[in-house]
Amino acid sequence: MAFPIEVVLFLFLIASAISVALLEDLFAAAMITGIFSLISAGLFTLMDAVDVAFTEAAVGAGISTVLVLSTLGLTTDREDQRAFHLFPLVVVLITGAALLYGTLDMPLYGDPSAPIHGHVAPDYIVGAMKDFGIPNIVTNVLASYRGYDTLGETVVIFTATIGVLLLLTAGGRERGASKESEGQAHTAHEPPSPMREVVVLRLVSQALIPLILLFAFYVQFHGDFGPGGGFQAGVIFGAGLVLYGLIFGLETLKGVVPPAVLEAGLALGVLLYGGTGVACLLLGGNYLDYAVFDHHSAAHGRHLGILLVEGGVGIAVTCAMTLIFYAFGGRSSIRNGGASQ
Amino acid sequence: MSASLGLWNYWVVIVLMMIGLYIVIARDSLVKKVMGLNIFQVSVIMFYVSMGKVDGGTAPIVPEGGVEGVVFSNPLPHVLMLTAIVVGIATTALALALVVRIQERYGTVEEDEIRDMDFRDTEHGDP
Numbered sequence: 001m002a003f004p005i006e007v008v009l010f011l012f013l014i015a016s017a018i019s020v021a022l023l024e025d026l027f028a029a030a031m032i033t034g035i036f037s038l039i040s041a042g043l044f045t046l047m048d049a050v051d052v053a054f055t056e057a058a059v060g061a062g063i064s065t066v067l068v069l070s071t072l073g074l075t076t077d078r079e080d081q082r083a084f085h086l087f088p089l090v091v092v093l094i095t096g097a098a099l100l101y102g103t104l105d106m107p108l109y110g111d112p113s114a115p116i117h118g119h120v121a122p123d124y125i126v127g128a129m130k131d132f133g134i135p136n137i138v139t140n141v142l143a144s145y146r147g148y149d150t151l152g153e154t155v156v157i158f159t160a161t162i163g164v165l166l167l168l169t170a171g172g173r174e175r176g177a178s179k180e181s182e183g184q185a186h187t188a189h190e191p192p193s194p195m196r197e198v199v200v201l202r203l204v205s206q207a208l209i210p211l212i213l214l215f216a217f218y219v220q221f222h223g224d225f226g227p228g229g230g231f232q233a234g235v236i237f238g239a240g241l242v243l244y245g246l247i248f249g250l251e252t253l254k255g256v257v258p259p260a261v262l263e264a265g266l267a268l269g270v271l272l273y274g275g276t277g278v279a280c281l282l283l284g285g286n287y288l289d290y291a292v293f294d295h296h297s298a299a300h301g302r303h304l305g306i307l308l309v310e311g312g313v314g315i316a317v318t319c320a321m322t323l324i325f326y327a328f329g330g331r332s333s334i335r336n337g338g339a340s341q
Numbered sequence: 342m343s344a345s346l347g348l349w350n351y352w353v354v355i356v357l358m359m360i361g362l363y364i365v366i367a368r369d370s371l372v373k374k375v376m377g378l379n380i381f382q383v384s385v386i387m388f389y390v391s392m393g394k395v396d397g398g399t400a401p402i403v404p405e406g407g408v409e410g411v412v413f414s415n416p417l418p419h420v421l422m423l424t425a426i427v428v429g430i431a432t433t434a435l436a437l438a439l440v441v442r443i444q445e446r447y448g449t450v451e452e453d454e455i456r457d458m459d460f461r462d463t464e465h466g467d468p
Contacts, residue, residue, distance in 0.1 A: 007349075036380065052422050109349065146420060153425075225402075
């Protein structure tokens with residue numbers, strides 16, 4: 001009986017949300033946001049959404065916290081507390097009351113006869129093994145039944161990353177004539193990462209980072225049979241690289257994975273996804289209808305198509321997460337360089 | 342009694358959603374607003390995922406014995422939400438990048454101070 005665990009986790013979740021609202025110290029609020037994400041990942045597991053929990057833990061408790069902390073480093077970690085305003089509270093309470101009234105017509109939690117379970121979901125569950133031979137239903141729906149949606153989501157990630165790069169790395173490129181001299185210019189006034197000097201952090205991260213990267217590959221390629229897939233693997237691989245960058249310094253990470261490689265990989269991932277669809281067209285099928293890949297066994301062809309598409313998603317998400325980290329981490333040196341112009 | 346208690350998942354979602362909404366409306370710091378949006382986003386994800394839960398169900402992964410006699414939770418909300426999380430972090434990063442540029446241009450991330458500066462500029466006829 002999991003009910004009491006869920007209630008306890010929900011109470012923790014609400015408590016951490018309230019403390020984020022009340023804290024004026026933004027650094028503390030950022031850390032609590034990470035805890036908030038971790039608790040919600042636990043709740044997703046209890047609600048059988050293992051794939052969602054995977055993603056939320058890696059994104060919310062890992063990358064998102066790092067990004068908010070980088071932003072605080074570039075702006076300020078204090079918030080000016082103004083006088084208490086009654087009006088927003090009234091608006092929120094009225095909205096909340098209206099929504100509460102709306103829930104009275106909703107189906108009960110866990111009700112198997114709720115309308116949401118009646119339309120396409122049974123077809124997806126039966127079709128998983130019959131049409132695809134892939135046990136993880138979420139992977140099937142993601143890459144095939146709803147392949148268009150996922151293509152759109154991947155393109156949104158691609159576009160958002162380009163937006164971040166345009167906003168934060170502008171003015172950095174033209175300073176160095178070539179990539180190498182630019183890298184050296186950065187190293188010149190980049191202080192060495194202080195976390196590298198902490199023995200515990202260095203040793204633990206040295207032991208963990210290879211395992212994290214290996215686990216990301218497992219999640220990528222085992223995503224057909226267990227929880228996992230391109231999105232999860234991408235954020236886990238990205239989180240491993242971000243951890244490496246945090247401990248050993250941004251320049252060391254840029255030496256391992258140059259930004260140009262990541263920029264190419266970001267485009268390549270989206271291209272691989274879209275290209276798989278075009279290949280289906282050329283082989284005489286519909287867009288993203290993978291059955292045409294194998295004329296003897298449609299299920300085998302679909303399996304191949306899903307592997308290709310998930311690979312594209314994994315590459316694109318890894319590159320997007322790491323590039324965003326580069327953009328935020330490298331901003332202060334661009335700003336310093338820009339000030340002297 | 343049990344009928345109304347069965348709706349608790351929606352109530353928790355609404356409480357979280359309203360906390361997020363309050364942060365977005367009431368706080369002036371742009372970084373805090375982004376945190377509020379994140380809480381709002383998690384509440385929406387929680388809403389979808391909790392609707393997909395089936396009593397006695399299990400994670401939507403077919404065991405070796407096949408689908409006969411096994412109750413699965415609805416996989417569709419899981420798919421939609423897991424992509425939404427990754428899209429969410431990408432758009433959050435975009436919002437934070439805008440906040441960083443605003444800090445560089447205005448020297449503050451407090452919304453009321455930024456608004457005051459914009460008004461002053463307009464009064465002086467300076468774009």
